[in-house]
Amino acid sequence: MSRMTMIEAIRNAQHVAMSRDEDVVVYGEDVGYFGGVFRCTQGLQEAFGPSRCFDSPINESGIIGTAIGMAAYGLRPCVEIQFADYMYPGYDQLTQEAARIRYRSNGDFTTPMTVRMPTGGGIYGGQTHSQSPEALFAHVCGLKTVLPSNPYDAKGLLIAAIEDDDPVIFLEPKRLYNGPFDGHHDRPVTPWSKDDLGEVPEDYYTIPLGKAAIRRPGTDVTILAYGTMVYVALAAVKETGIDAEIIDLRTILPLDIETIEASVRRTGRCLILHEATRTCGFGAELMAQVQEQCFYHLEAPISRVTGWDTPYPHAQEWHYFPGPKRVSAALCEIMEG
């Protein structure tokens, strides 16, 4: 065991996966020599050589497209899109090719590939470096979408993603790279070295895709969250004293509806959190499924706290971000319902 940041855990996961399988290749913009914009691939080129970890030109469509071809013929590419906001030129390849080759070829070909990308805001990146596009992936059948919230999960889920026989989108909340940020932007962030989930085994392990984790057991209300919002939820629970059960979805597709259902049936209340914009965000799907599965157990309307339906602003970042204050208010309101 050693203490790792999320960056180190992601780096370590790729190192482990590359050591175990020579068909795993890692590439993307500035991934090889530079070690990645957030240093998530640092040291991989030195360890495995430039044929297995290398720089691509700045061309997202080309990165995703070539990865599909590689994956179909025996490789397991793990590519980095420098920011999730840069994914759009490659979205056509992801949705119409990567996600559909298995179906279209009647199972004759599969595309085992992982697309890593930093997601979310909190670093004053403005409109083109802060978005949370997870719902755009969850909407595409044939893709799996993973969104870890801590170093331990990030490593186990990333190795599982690389080993998965289908294309996996692996979204890394960039505000969590260096510590469990809880939305209190005016306070110093606790480093991962002081958090239990910063304890990461050096060796191989996986966390199955499609399994949620209960971060905090509770009886009053179920909070559904993923990524950065898990820590915002923990802060809000601490501040309100409401005994909420916090479920960290970890994988949004496939969705662990069983864990969600069991919890909401117990608590009778459900609050959904995400940083992405509200309309047609993944929270809308969660609301629909909870309503379908748990309607007769609900004691209050299902509620959401999300980013606003605006572009991600620069100076007004913390007005946009659904921080602990907004989550606490929603928690109090749902308990009155």
Add this chain to the structure above:
Amino acid sequence: MTDSATIQGEAIDKSDVTIEGEVTLPADMREDMLKYYKEMLLIRRFEEKAGQLYGMGEIAGFCHLYIGQEAVVTGVQAVLEDKDQVITGYRDHGHMLACGMSPGGVMAELTGRADGLSRGKGGSMHMFSREKNFFGGHGIVGAQVPLGTGLAFANKYKNNGAVCATYFGDGAANQGQVYEAFNMASLWNLPVVYIIENNHYAMGTSVERSSAETELYKRGISFEIAGKMVDGMDVFAVREAASEAVDHARQGKGPFILEMNTYRYRGHSMSDPAKYRKREEVDDIRSHRDPIEGLKKQILAAELSDEAHLKEIDKEIRAQVKAAADFALESPEPDAKELWTDVLKPVEA
């Protein structure tokens, strides 16, 4: 890295060339003439039948016929090895037949039946075969080009000596991702041959109305990719150029671009009245440059066969195509449960 000086720009227009009188042919051509004649004729008769079935309402949706372009896939396939991959766009029936995929399986996919190569889930534009190393059939214009480049990367990484033949049309040649792929292929020295089937119309837009540089083989110049213009209506010209390009890629010299000057006789798809070109233009190419008629003249001139024998061949191919069509019409409708298969890998219980 290839030298941009190797770009060859010989624009061949053989529209006035007809074979007359006695011709002396090299031995290897003599041997292969009848073989290519049969292969091209199979594609043509297959496509004619597909057009017929479409008219009868047996094929639904989109159907892009390859009639007129048969020499391209036939000539390229002649120099490919079994391990080489082929990937193309939506006008893909000819490529699949050239790869040796079963005409019945292709036709049954067109008719949307259970015995179709994708069990009806793909349709005309989306079929695959791992056995024949055919990687689709892609409905998005130009999307196959980065994919083919990735296949070539896998070949290089595995050091398996295989080359990927990546086909696309003059329309796709204007898609941005094609140039992303060119850059990567040249930068990483990948074994890929890009075959631009220039049939002169991107749906209804002529190359002249869509392209600042109409000589598409030059599109690789700024990536240092060698390019060559080829008479795509002459199967031997195609074979010769493909041989050079495939050897180049297989020897580790990187990508190569072949622009095939070809022509489609039918509309872009079945719903295309083809008002963007004159009837005379089509008739002129049909009567002067048709790849099958041209080869037939060569065969007769070389006395490799006679009219009666060629008629016999046509009869056999028509019977083969009829059998494929019968198979495609007799095959049952796919089970509705197929809707749910192969979305993701099944979860083990």
